[in-house]
Amino acid sequence: MLSTMAKPKKRIINLSYIFFTLFLLQCKLLDVFAILDPVDFLALQAIRKSLEDMPGSNFFASWDFTSDPCNFAGVYCEGDKVISLNLGDPRAGSPGLTGRLDPAIGKLSSLAELSIVPGRIIGQLPQSLSQLKNLRFLAISRNFASGGIPETLGQLRGLKTLDLSYNQFTGDIPRTIGTLPELSNVILCHNKLSGSVPPFLSQTLTRLDLKHNDLSGSLSPDALPPSMQYLSLSWNRLTGPVDRLLNRLDQLNYLDLSMNQFNGNIPSRIFSYPITNLQLQRNSFTGPVQPGDQVTITIVDLSYNRLSGQISPMFSSVQNLYLNNNRFTGQVPGSFVDRLLAASIQTLYLQHNYLTGIEINPAAMIPLSSSLCLQYNCMVPPVQTPCPLKAGKQKTRPAAQCNEWKG
Numbered sequence: 001m002l003s004t005m006a007k008p009k010k011r012i013i014n015l016s017y018i019f020f021t022l023f024l025l026q027c028k029l030l031d032v033f034a035i036l037d038p039v040d041f042l043a044l045q046a047i048r049k050s051l052e053d054m055p056g057s058n059f060f061a062s063w064d065f066t067s068d069p070c071n072f073a074g075v076y077c078e079g080d081k082v083i084s085l086n087l088g089d090p091r092a093g094s095p096g097l098t099g100r101l102d103p104a105i106g107k108l109s110s111l112a113e114l115s116i117v118p119g120r121i122i123g124q125l126p127q128s129l130s131q132l133k134n135l136r137f138l139a140i141s142r143n144f145a146s147g148g149i150p151e152t153l154g155q156l157r158g159l160k161t162l163d164l165s166y167n168q169f170t171g172d173i174p175r176t177i178g179t180l181p182e183l184s185n186v187i188l189c190h191n192k193l194s195g196s197v198p199p200f201l202s203q204t205l206t207r208l209d210l211k212h213n214d215l216s217g218s219l220s221p222d223a224l225p226p227s228m229q230y231l232s233l234s235w236n237r238l239t240g241p242v243d244r245l246l247n248r249l250d251q252l253n254y255l256d257l258s259m260n261q262f263n264g265n266i267p268s269r270i271f272s273y274p275i276t277n278l279q280l281q282r283n284s285f286t287g288p289v290q291p292g293d294q295v296t297i298t299i300v301d302l303s304y305n306r307l308s309g310q311i312s313p314m315f316s317s318v319q320n321l322y323l324n325n326n327r328f329t330g331q332v333p334g335s336f337v338d339r340l341l342a343a344s345i346q347t348l349y350l351q352h353n354y355l356t357g358i359e360i361n362p363a364a365m366i367p368l369s370s371s372l373c374l375q376y377n378c379m380v381p382p383v384q385t386p387c388p389l390k391a392g393k394q395k396t397r398p399a400a401q402c403n404e405w406k407g
Helices: 002-033 036-051 102-108 127-131 149-156 267-272 313-317 333-342 399-406
Strands: 051-053 075-080 081-087 097-099 112-118 119-122 137-140 144-148 161-163 168-171 185-187 192-195 208-210 214-216 231-234 237-241 254-256 259-262 277-281 284-289 298-299 306-310 320-322 327-332 347-350 353-359 371-373
Touching: 036 051, 036 081, 036 102, 102 127, 127 149, 313 333, 327 333, 353 399
Parallel strands: 081 112, 097 119, 112 137, 119 144, 137 161, 144 168, 161 185, 168 192, 185 208, 192 214, 208 231, 214 237, 231 254, 237 259, 254 277, 259 284, 277 298, 284 306, 298 320, 306 327, 320 347, 327 353, 347 371
Antiparallel strands: 051 097, 075 081
């Protein structure tokens, strides 16, 4: 009788042990998950489900949700909140991620930095990005994101850097982005954006890169703040004068307005700015160009415009000077010859103008490190030097054209 009553008691002990063990395991799991805010934890899970490693990528290998998400690759936490999310392998040439960005990204309420390195992220940006009120840095570059840039990004009042370059975005640049007060860098190049360039009000904006889009219209004189240092608008369809705008941007160290339809005068003041590279080619700029002092810019490209008058000797200090395909007249200043023969000038392209002479000895030896092109002017080039193929084969402009231009 005693032996039969002992068996149930043994079962009770075993079950109690199992329940106690499960309780300990549950507590251990809760300890793991308690490291991160539950809302952030679920948001990371949703983001992970919407993205995959491309073949050859191993970025998500560490994303094991039975461990601390703050130790995942690309996840950085402060306390129990995610503050930075860098999706993908930043190494050059890495395969990257594929998929769509889940709207749950907007639940990461403390997120200050979001980047997605080159990959194949497709689809529109989720509107929920506007919920990231602490976001300072947003870079989704070199992917295949499409659709319009959300106007609601204008709600990110603390945003400093916006980089959506090398994607497939269409439509206008939202004017709300231009109102962001803290912007320092706006990089929207290599998309399919259209419409006009909105005014940017941030007095801390230093870099604006909108090249390779389909932007049109003119720029107002106060469209950009004087804090600008890097401005690239090339390969668009922008029109109108820019002299009043450029006269305000005296902090520029890089300027590229090439491949547009800008017109009017080039202000002489910009040649005194701390610019290292000045690209104004293939526009419709007119009139003479007369810098007030020696130009110390390394590269100056004013080719394929409608500039006229004599070439200023102040340009002779430029290492790479492109004045070809304009309407310049008169003699080439002697200071160009001196610096060319001294190998101080690397490139001097003067072809396709109406120049009438250059004082250089036909036996002079042009340094191998220098390139000179004089063909198709109103003179016979005194020295034979190789020219780019685009210059054509004609050495001298027809006399009738030269006479007509004089008249």
